Amino acid sequence: MKIELKEISKSFGPVAANTKINLSVSSGETLGLLGENGAGKTTLMNILTGLYKPDSGQVLIRGQQREFSNPRDAIKNGIGMVHQHFMLVPVFSVTENVILGNEPTSAVNRINLKEAREKVQNISSKYNLDVDPDELVERLPVGVQQRVEIIKILFRKAELLIFDEPTAVLTPQEVSDFFMIVNSLKNSGKAIIFITHKLHEVIQICDRINILRRGKVVGEVNPKKTSNSKLAELMVGRSVNLNTKRKKIDPGDVLLKVRNLHVISDKKEKVISDVNLKLHKKEILGIAGVQGNGQTEFIEALTGLRKISSGEIFYFDKNCTNFTPRKIHQMGIKHIPEDRQKQGLINEFSLTENIILNTYYEADFSKNISLNWNNARSEAARVMKQFDVRASSESSPANNLSGGNQQKLVIGREMSRKINLLIASQPTRGVDVGSIEYIHGQIIAARNSGIGILLNSTELEEIIALSDRIVVFFEGKIVAELPSNTDPKIIGLAMAGVIT
Amino acid sequence: MKIALKIRQTFSVDKATFLDVFIIPILATSLAITVGLLLLLLSGESYQTALRALISLFVGSFGSVSALSETLTASTPLIFAALGIAIGFRAGLFNIGAEGQIIIGGLAAVIVGFSVELPILLHLTIVLFIGAAFGAGYAFISGWLKAFTGAHEVITTIMLNLIAFRLLDFFLRLPFIQKEGRNDPISKSVLETAELPRLLSFIDPNLRIHAGFLLAVLAVVLVYWIIFHTTIGFEFRTVGTNIHAAKYAGVNSSLAVILAMSAAGLCAGLAGASQISGVLGRATSGFSAGIGFDAIAVALLGRAHPIGVLFSGILFGALVAGGREMQVSAGVSLDLITVIQALIIIFIAAPILIKRIFPWFFPKT
Numbered sequence: 001m002k003i004e005l006k007e008i009s010k011s012f013g014p015v016a017a018n019t020k021i022n023l024s025v026s027s028g029e030t031l032g033l034l035g036e037n038g039a040g041k042t043t044l045m046n047i048l049t050g051l052y053k054p055d056s057g058q059v060l061i062r063g064q065q066r067e068f069s070n071p072r073d074a075i076k077n078g079i080g081m082v083h084q085h086f087m088l089v090p091v092f093s094v095t096e097n098v099i100l101g102n103e104p105t106s107a108v109n110r111i112n113l114k115e116a117r118e119k120v121q122n123i124s125s126k127y128n129l130d131v132d133p134d135e136l137v138e139r140l141p142v143g144v145q146q147r148v149e150i151i152k153i154l155f156r157k158a159e160l161l162i163f164d165e166p167t168a169v170l171t172p173q174e175v176s177d178f179f180m181i182v183n184s185l186k187n188s189g190k191a192i193i194f195i196t197h198k199l200h201e202v203i204q205i206c207d208r209i210n211i212l213r214r215g216k217v218v219g220e221v222n223p224k225k226t227s228n229s230k231l232a233e234l235m236v237g238r239s240v241n242l243n244t245k246r247k248k249i250d251p252g253d254v255l256l257k258v259r260n261l262h263v264i265s266d267k268k269e270k271v272i273s274d275v276n277l278k279l280h281k282k283e284i285l286g287i288a289g290v291q292g293n294g295q296t297e298f299i300e301a302l303t304g305l306r307k308i309s310s311g312e313i314f315y316f317d318k319n320c321t322n323f324t325p326r327k328i329h330q331m332g333i334k335h336i337p338e339d340r341q342k343q344g345l346i347n348e349f350s351l352t353e354n355i356i357l358n359t360y361y362e363a364d365f366s367k368n369i370s371l372n373w374n375n376a377r378s379e380a381a382r383v384m385k386q387f388d389v390r391a392s393s394e395s396s397p398a399n400n401l402s403g404g405n406q407q408k409l410v411i412g413r414e415m416s417r418k419i420n421l422l423i424a425s426q427p428t429r430g431v432d433v434g435s436i437e438y439i440h441g442q443i444i445a446a447r448n449s450g451i452g453i454l455l456n457s458t459e460l461e462e463i464i465a466l467s468d469r470i471v472v473f474f475e476g477k478i479v480a481e482l483p484s485n486t487d488p489k490i491i492g493l494a495m496a497g498v499i500t
Numbered sequence: 501m502k503i504a505l506k507i508r509q510t511f512s513v514d515k516a517t518f519l520d521v522f523i524i525p526i527l528a529t530s531l532a533i534t535v536g537l538l539l540l541l542l543s544g545e546s547y548q549t550a551l552r553a554l555i556s557l558f559v560g561s562f563g564s565v566s567a568l569s570e571t572l573t574a575s576t577p578l579i580f581a582a583l584g585i586a587i588g589f590r591a592g593l594f595n596i597g598a599e600g601q602i603i604i605g606g607l608a609a610v611i612v613g614f615s616v617e618l619p620i621l622l623h624l625t626i627v628l629f630i631g632a633a634f635g636a637g638y639a640f641i642s643g644w645l646k647a648f649t650g651a652h653e654v655i656t657t658i659m660l661n662l663i664a665f666r667l668l669d670f671f672l673r674l675p676f677i678q679k680e681g682r683n684d685p686i687s688k689s690v691l692e693t694a695e696l697p698r699l700l701s702f703i704d705p706n707l708r709i710h711a712g713f714l715l716a717v718l719a720v721v722l723v724y725w726i727i728f729h730t731t732i733g734f735e736f737r738t739v740g741t742n743i744h745a746a747k748y749a750g751v752n753s754s755l756a757v758i759l760a761m762s763a764a765g766l767c768a769g770l771a772g773a774s775q776i777s778g779v780l781g782r783a784t785s786g787f788s789a790g791i792g793f794d795a796i797a798v799a800l801l802g803r804a805h806p807i808g809v810l811f812s813g814i815l816f817g818a819l820v821a822g823g824r825e826m827q828v829s830a831g832v833s834l835d836l837i838t839v840i841q842a843l844i845i846i847f848i849a850a851p852i853l854i855k856r857i858f859p860w861f862f863p864k865t
Contacts (some may be wrong), residue, residue, distance in 0.1 A: 326749040337748055361731055
């Protein structure tokens with residue numbers, strides 16, 4: 001089977017998301033689709049899976065033109081997609097999840113679970129997916145849940161499988177398992193489209209790579225004859241410095257000391273148990289770990305957003321356990337939150353309002369209760385200039401900005417005032433390559449200027465590239481403390497809880 | 501469109517706010533009046549009657565000095581109360597309790613109005629102040645419950661409304677408050693020193709517009725300043741728009757909720773006090789007359805923007821005044837006004853509908 005997209009164009013108002021895109025994929029082939037956020041990958045796939053109609057252009061399957069008016073049409077034609085965020089019902093079993101919306105029925109509309117269960121079992125063993133059809137989805141690790149999603153579309157007889165950023169939620173071990181599954185699917189004659197912005201993954205797994213930039217295909221590359229830096233250049237449109245230069249410097253005095261920290265979650269579960277760590281001036285301490293192993297709660301505890309049930313935090317030898325977020329912020333501990341849309345910014349507010357979000361009460365921006373918008377606006381203009389935030393004006397709302405510019409705004413806001421310690425959580429999540437390069441540069445410059453940095457990232461590469469020292473979180477504990485030149489495989493094993 | 505630009509420059513609002521605060525309400529109102537008149541025709545009335553109803557609606561609200569006076573008189577308590585509800589909306593609170601706050605504020609105002617003897621300006625000031633303070637105090641209960649127990653303000657304000665209705669009946673029968681020689685729930689009248697002066701009595705002493713309207717306009721300016729130019733307003737808006745970001749920014753959200761709710765009650769209390777001092781002169785069991793509920797509609801129509809509230813308050817006042825004229829000269833029931841008000845709210849709540857029906861007013865996105 002061959003699926004072709006011919007001259008596909010799609011605009012949203014004045015914004016052209018896709019411009020005359022041509023691409024094709026055949027059975028037994030893995031096509032990589034590489035591009036930054038906003039390059040048009042998602043729009044293109046939404047066209048292919050029937051969510052959007054293209055303004056012009058054709059979708060051809062086996063040389064015949066098809067039009068999909070909804071995702072159901074697409075799956076009928078053998079096109080299925082595994083989304084970045086899984087669409088599973090946690091309290092249903094694997095089989096129930098797989099058949100949901102497509103239930104095999106016997107007489108009087110009774111669901112034939114037995115037949116369904118067998119089918120699921122068959123698919124699982126045929127492609128070495130190793131999934132128990134009777135297990136409840138909520139009990140499965142993320143990597144297995146992803147395989148349930150794969151079974152779901154195979155059950156609907158998909159011939160083309162589209163994976164959207166499939167490795168974002170996986171540990172390094174799970175990633176290599178996942179690649180084996182992709183290869184076995186390919187070898188059994190499925191066509192695969194693999195969407196990602198991770199360069200080394202496309203090189204490793206794909207047979208062909210198409211690169212999208214600003215809604216256009218800007219190149220097709222043979223992964224065997226390319227390199228990370230060539231791909232990055234195609235993706236961004238200029239040469240990018242991927243290898244962050246980090247001179248070794250000696251760390252200074254202890255800046256932050258965490259002693260026997262215990263934290264309890266909203267659900268009254270222990271999420272942090274007995275964490276100890278020290279952070280020095282002029283040091284970047286990386287927190288590695290698979291998402292959901294207590295890193296979020298740890299950072300919330302440090303920044304005053306979550307109550308500490310026992311243990312102590314010292315900053316410059318001053319006990320600041322359970323201080324309020326404002327007090328901590330005033331002491332020069334600045335926080336780049338992991339979710340800028342939810343915490344770091346108010347989407348509906350203007351850039352100026354966002355710039356004074358957590359400093360509006362300071363003498364620079366208000367007198368008694370009266371806000372000084374002139375000062376706020378000039379501060380916004382200054383931060384935007386210094387941190388390369390591109391926006392039409394400082395009075396436009398934050399949600400008009402791209403992810404990279406939003407993040408630069410948050411980083412600029414936190415780094416441009418009194419700062420001794422920076423707690424940066426997922427500083428480059430959902431950010432374009434150009435901005436990643438810039439943000440990494442800023443973090444290293446801050447460290448060189450004497451600031452201590454606590455870096456939390458689920459991107460292991462980012463941790464390795466930036467950190468002077470690495471601690472690994474697993475199930476709410478620090479299971480390993482490693483130097484920055486440790487073999488990534490060993491860090492990966494610690495992240496999976498295999499070595500402690 | 502030139503006028504549009506001028507309005508925008510006068511109030512220095514950006515284009516999106518302009519569409520929100522001016523264009524959508526105007527379109528929604530026109531549409532609601534049109535649909536209301538169509539319903540009138542459907543109910544079997546003649547074209548002539550419908551046309552006369554439409555004309556008398558305008559004549560009765562803006563057609564003469566006395567019509568205008570009636571419109572602004574009716575709009576005054578609506579503007580006060582709706583400003584409070586708008587403050588609530590900005591802080592993410594849905595205050596259904598303006599009615600109860602008006603009652604408590606008005607009741608306190610009337611008591612001080614007839615029982616204390618003071619010089620003219622001082623007495624009036626104290627009456628208004630007491631009305632505002634009691635309204636604020638009554639709303640404070642809901643704010644406090646929300647902040648410290650998580651009780652939803654919609655539930656608590658509705659319940660406090662019911663309590664206020666009964667409290668009013670109870671107080672109005674107390675010998676100290678009840679008018680001498682009456683058996684029905686009616687209070688003594690406020691002293692002349694506590695009355696808001698009528699503004700146009702030099703033209704005709706029957707023109708009811710009083711200084712309360714000027715105070716309402718002043719309140720619009722003040723609330724505008726608070727919402728958009730003070731740290732307190734900034735905190736309200738932060739808490740109301742994104743509670744997670746508010747926590748991150750170190751805003752004390754409990755305090756903000758309590759303050760916003762109390763400020764809302766303060767405005768509603770002023771609505772009650774100005775109605776007592778400016779129009780009614782005394783309290784009866786139904787003196788609040790649903791103003792607190794109509795004010796929710798006014799705040800929604802004004803898109804929770806003080807300037808929007810001013811205009812939509814005047815519009816609702818016009819509907820009240822024009823409706824009376826419509827009833828008299830076209831013989832159409834005042835219920836039509838209620839229907840039109842309800843339709844306005846439906847269209848305001850569904851801006852997409854408005855954008856579909858009148859696409860040429862809106863830039864393509």
